[in-house]
Each structure stands twice: as C-alpha cells, then as structure tokens.
Amino acid sequence: MDRLIQNYLIDLFADNGIALEADEDWLLTEGEDFPAIRGIWHEDKEGGMGRLDIDIVLDEERTIEESFGGIGKGKEGCRDALDSFARNDFHVVLAACWHTVNGRKLGVRELVAGGQRFTAYIGDFTLRGEKDAPMEIPEDGLSALEAAIATAPLTGDVHWIRVFYGNVGDGKNQVEVLLDNEPWAAGHKAIASVDWPQHERYYSLRNFIALLPAD
Structure with missing residues (x-):
C-alpha cells in the first residue's frame, strides 16, 4: 500500500508542477529537507472504513496531521481516501507549503x-x-x-x-x-x-x- 500512496502523491504533485522524490517513507522536493509529506493507510480490522493519515512536516518542530476515511477494502479504500485528500486539503497544502497557488481551487x-x-x-x-x-x-x-x-x-x-x-x-x-x-x-x-x-x-x-x- 505504501507504493500506491507514494505513486499517487507523486503524480498529484507532478500534475501541479511539483516534482517529489522518495526518501524511505517520505516524499521530498529535490535538495530540500522540508516540507516533507507521507501517507500511512490503516485498514479497519473489522471491515469498516479504513483511515489514511497524511503527515506534512513543515520544519523540525511542526507537522500538519490530517486523516481521511476511505470507503472500500484494501486499495479501493486507500484510493478513496487519497481522492478525499486531493479534493479537500491538497491545494491549500500546495499553496502554503510548496508556494504554488491555483486561484481556481482555493x-x-x-x-x-x-x-x-x-x-x-x-x-x-x-x-x-x-x-x-x-x-x-x-x-x-x-x-x-x-x-x-x-x-x-x-x-x-x-x-x-x-x-x-x-x-x-x-x-x-x-x-x-x-x-x-x-x-x-x-x-x-x-x-x-x-x-x-x-x-x-x-x-x-x-x-x-x-x-x-x-x-
């Protein structure tokens, strides 16, 4: 699931002009330590809605922590949660952390x-x-x-x-x-x-x- 999340985020940022590269669990802009982003998927053991945690490290002391529910099991639920991040937080995060503003989206x-x-x-x-x-x-x-x-x-x-x-x-x-x-x-x-x-x-x-x- 980690590969799915990283590839999704890499493509999402690339579509908006930002190239990210993987450094273990994290995605970084080349040559920069911050900001850094990662996603972690938690499958519900009882078959309910899973949860995607998105962490965005701003600096050594501050991290944005967001969570999104995903409808469906396995990859289906994870993609649903990633889509929720893309619809809701992404363009705000892109503007605030990567200084790329899409005025049509926020x-x-x-x-x-x-x-x-x-x-x-x-x-x-x-x-x-x-x-x-x-x-x-x-x-x-x-x-x-x-x-x-x-x-x-x-x-x-x-x-x-x-x-x-x-x-x-x-x-x-x-x-x-x-x-x-x-x-x-x-x-x-x-x-x-x-x-x-x-x-x-x-x-x-x-x-x-x-x-x-x-x-």
Whole structure:
C-alpha cells in the first residue's frame, strides 16, 4: 500500500508542477529537507472504513496531521481516501507549503489575528454523502470562522485549521474544529452556531485553511 500512496502523491504533485522524490517513507522536493509529506493507510480490522493519515512536516518542530476515511477494502479504500485528500486539503497544502497557488481551487485573502497580518489560503467546503440533495453552504459558514480567527492569539508562524461538520439526522450533528492539530473551542463554537442544512440522511462537510504570516 505504501507504493500506491507514494505513486499517487507523486503524480498529484507532478500534475501541479511539483516534482517529489522518495526518501524511505517520505516524499521530498529535490535538495530540500522540508516540507516533507507521507501517507500511512490503516485498514479497519473489522471491515469498516479504513483511515489514511497524511503527515506534512513543515520544519523540525511542526507537522500538519490530517486523516481521511476511505470507503472500500484494501486499495479501493486507500484510493478513496487519497481522492478525499486531493479534493479537500491538497491545494491549500500546495499553496502554503510548496508556494504554488491555483486561484481556481482555493480562496486567498488577507486576515488579521493576534495583531498580525496573515495570508489565508481557504479550501472549499467539500461534501460527502447525501449527494442527491442540493447543498448550499450558508454564507455565514466561513464568516463565523473568520471572526473566530480574528480573535485567536496566533503567533507569527504558519497555522492551519481543519473544520468538520456532520449532519446525523433528527436535528443532531457532529462538529470538530482543530487549530494546529488541537481542538479549538472558539472555532467549534463558531461552526456550531451556523444554520447548516438539515437532511434525514447523513452527510459531512470538511474544510481546510492555512494561515501564513504576511510579508
């Protein structure tokens, strides 16, 4: 499975103008130690959804840690999880870590947080499940999160935010918002306050944002 993951990532980056080469488990840009990326697939022993962990090392002290569920067994599930990474995080990661920005695939704007200016690379909210239902992202979905970012005590480093919203049905939901891999209460409150579309069947929305100190 490691070969499948590495080949997928090499091709994905190559399609966007970045050449990566393998160094044991990691993929690196030639001549550079950072950033480095790897993927690890975990098959569910009970036949449920497997999990793909993506690690992106920014420097000797900081690593972006993301996980994606994969529907299917073996290679099928792993490819499904890799496709989720490509749809959701990839273009944000490409911009923030490899400095290659595709303006058609993400939003770019300036934000102020903790008295510092940041360039925000904002991915789309990606939908999983409930594919037959029309899905419009509420206008305040992103603005509520930006308001929380503005009050966050951020340092002058790279920061990243992952948002997950799951509609369980019967008015119930799941919300998880991470800032730099850790649960973020203010972000959770912001996302939970939004009037997300309600459906009888399960669906989830996921979003990834990177913040880089502005020059």
